[in-house]
Amino acid sequence: MTNILEVKDLNISFHTFAGEVKAIRGVNFELKKGETLAIVGESGSGKSVTTKAIMKLLPPNNSEIKKGQILFDGKDLTNLTDRQMQKIRGKDISMIFQDPMTSLNPTMTIGKQIMEPLIRHQNMSKAAATERSLQLLRLVGIPKPEQRIKQYPHQFSGGMRQRVVIAIALACNPKVLIADEPTTALDVTIQAQILELMKDLQNKIETSIIFITHDLGVVANVADRVAVMYGGKIIEIGTVDEVFYNPQHPYTWGLISSMPSLDARDEELYAIPGTPPNLLHPPKGDAFAPRNEYAMQIDLEEEPPMFKVSDTHYAATWLLHPDAPKVEPPAAVVKRMQKFSGTK
Amino acid sequence: MQKKEKLLEIRNLKQYFNIGKPNEVKAIDGISFDIYKGETLGLVGESGCGKSTTGRTIIRLYDATEGDVFFKGESVHGKKSRSELKKFNRSIQMIFQDPYASLNPRMKVSDIIAEGIDIHNLARNGKERMEQVYSLLETVGLNREHANRYPHEFSGGQRQRIGIARALAVQPEFIIADEPISALDVSIQAQVVNLMKKLQHEKGLTYLFIAHDLSMVKYISDRIGVMYFGKLVELAPAEELYSNPLHPYTQSLLSAIPLPDPEFERTRRRKTYDPSSHQYADHEEVIMREVKPGHFVHCSEQELKKYQAQYKS
Known part of the structure; x- marks a missing residue:
């Protein structure tokens, strides 16, 4: 196309x-x-x-x-x-x-x-x-x-x-x-x-x-495709299935888990802590780092580039760096990821 | 569930505007329901269906055209002396939709929150007043330093927290929340809803939660009422309403919610509601009828039988 x-x-x-x-x-x-x-x-x-x-x-x-x-x-x-x-x-x-x-x-x-x-x-x-x-x-x-x-x-x-x-x-x-x-x-x-x-x-x-x-x-x-923006940047972009069933950026995880699902009544809704960054003084590293429970030292120091997940799916998070530790996404996201691998 | 105590009874409430003029509006056309102590009742419906008017009439911002509201057995719209009215005003508070319009821009946050404290003489001296303000700010997740600022210095989510602190200042038993989160961002909505739930647990509050975001309503409510053109068409426990909607309008409303699930969205079938599909005969009485304990539907005798049959199958 x-x-x-x-x-x-x-x-x-x-x-x-x-x-x-x-x-x-x-x-x-x-x-x-x-x-x-x-x-x-x-x-x-x-x-x-x-x-x-x-x-x-x-x-x-x-x-x-x-x-x-x-x-x-x-x-x-x-x-x-x-x-x-x-x-x-x-x-x-x-x-x-x-x-x-x-x-x-x-x-x-x-x-x-x-x-x-x-x-x-x-x-x-x-x-x-x-x-x-x-x-x-x-x-x-x-x-x-x-x-x-x-x-x-x-x-x-x-x-x-x-x-x-x-x-x-x-x-x-x-x-x-x-x-x-x-x-x-x-x-x-x-x-x-x-x-x-x-x-x-x-x-x-x-x-x-x-x-x-x-x-x-x-x-x-x-x-058909979704771009997620945060702090004046696109932090994740991919097809709708990729972003909803295989999200990579912790901000996307937060967005998805803060929506109540209609089928399950969970105890507490996940809320992304804090408030959006002030773009008068944009943060040095990843703009989402101060609100990110998965943030690493490098997130505060250097902006992550766009990492390739698939031909159509990119995300800007250091978690995708080959040297990054493996982290477990929130439960709601894991559930979605399993659904994705099921449909494939 | 233990035996439920009725906190609020709404009996055949009607609120008409422009009575006798050609543009008469029947904003609420005879609704009745109860609110039990400690529960959250969600009220949903499209704009113009009368859900906000219901909230405002309950708190006596409008005088009811007909019918009455009983709070702990006492009539709200009956004649009241000044002191009685004051006592009533203290027990019911409201959180408004637009956190930008509902805070006076020329007042400091401390004065906004303490306005109720001053009116009801809840603090003996200035020091106690400020102590109360500080503790309220901390309850809603703000700091004491915020007390001396003005509303424009806050974001939407923070302002809504100030609105909640103001409502809590007079230690009410019942809070009407009129679309408290619809002006906020998704990530902030979750923060405010969690705060409201936490406060309910801690202080044993009762909520009337008015909204049009159905997924959030289901999350926060114990029971949900659906309104359509000034009438309550269905009232049921939250789970029940979503798993087993009976009134065709409820079905159409539920089928219109987009869910954050692309797979589901591709196959979603939307139902439309046609009020003429009921085909009521003239002599038929169309009222709220109990299909199953706790599940009420606005229907005729014949429809009731149909709905009950649906249940059995």
Whole structure:
């Protein structure tokens, strides 16, 4: 499969009154055509900053891309001017934002907002754009689109608004769709509908999706591959089966064991101790080391490189070094690993 | 289980908004349930189903339109003198959803926590007041140094701990937690839930835990109630509800939860709920009926027979 998007050694800093916040510290990944890559991590781990950099939506006055490239179809997006980027944004790469309540313009009708990218990017006539908008609304499952198209966002419920946002994002058949926590603000039943809709649409128009979330259940549902971010870096990346059934990084172990399972009632839930690192002063070694019960001396001194687990699975932890001592992962993780070896 | 003592009885509670206007909303439409001492009752349902309103009406933030809540046999919504109300307010406390909005940004943490202590005169002097604040901070896993800071200096998880310390300050018996963890990160959610469980063991607290994250609710709750459009549709012990959901809405809700297990997700079948599928006749009485001891379902006489038959097979 060909890579549609490649992010290479991306470093992004924010300049604040307190100093330079190193939000992204060397992120590498690629997105293949037609796949869904999920990025997980807690708030402040850099998931949203990464995707905003791809969309060139970072605030221009206090953010800076220190290093690295974002290659889309071979073009480096970091070098583009605003005007050049406007031709790509919304056409080739589009985005679904987290909060459907604030990402629509309350003073414009739904129809006008869907037609905007069509008229702008595809030079459609107004009549053709209206026709296409109706088609899009039907595609995302909004009943009576002929009436709905003339209505304003406040006349829609949260789930319906998110469908409208998806319709706008899909209007120009983008090659890459970035979904930043698209279902976090929604109920489970609506969430399930939206996820089904996105998968269905992906099959129809072959879009590649970057899906940002912190809900591991959603990841298991939608993703082909998963990247786990912590402290501005990707610390583990692999196929969904590899990350869920054979996780290698202690942070991934922690994430997986802190989710209560529906079938077992355990005594105490595993909680990752401590709080995320302060990226004003990023730690010297592995950013997760202070919260990591498996941390070794080297974790505090030197950053671990990405170790290869399989052709598709990489993790940045010194535990994978050939000289590292063998450690026993938490019980919940061991259970999963056994399941994985069972399915093979 | 030993003989259970009823701490709270909710009887045919109704809460309507905009009464008599065209946009009248029946937020809670006649619900009844009991909460036993020392248990955690989880309340789940989609947004707008009335679960938060239920919590707020129980604590008398809203006056009930009809029906009543009895706390230890005493009516909550009945007429109360100032001192009675004060006593009631001391025994029930609330933890709110948004730890960013529920702490006054202009007050120091010590004053936020001690507000209840001051109102109820629980400390004899300033020194005792601060001692109580320090011990509360330590109970919820913060340090005494945090007392002199302001809310903006804390992360979401820490703020929620402050909210819990504030609720505990007046030594309540019953705490209503309205989505206390939905604004927090996964790794922090586990910390707060563990803290709440620990405090329950130590202080014998009773919780009403309102949430829409069903896996966390199952983890913390002894019994779970499912709400749909202002009505309680099913109430059962937590294990029972998940292993044997009877009401079609509960089934659809449970089938919609994505689990962190890719293998399972590939084969998951989602059920949808259609309220018209019940086809109740006009004369049929649709109320909460006990299908099995402790397992209540909102259904008609006929459905009850069907559910009971399902059990036997």
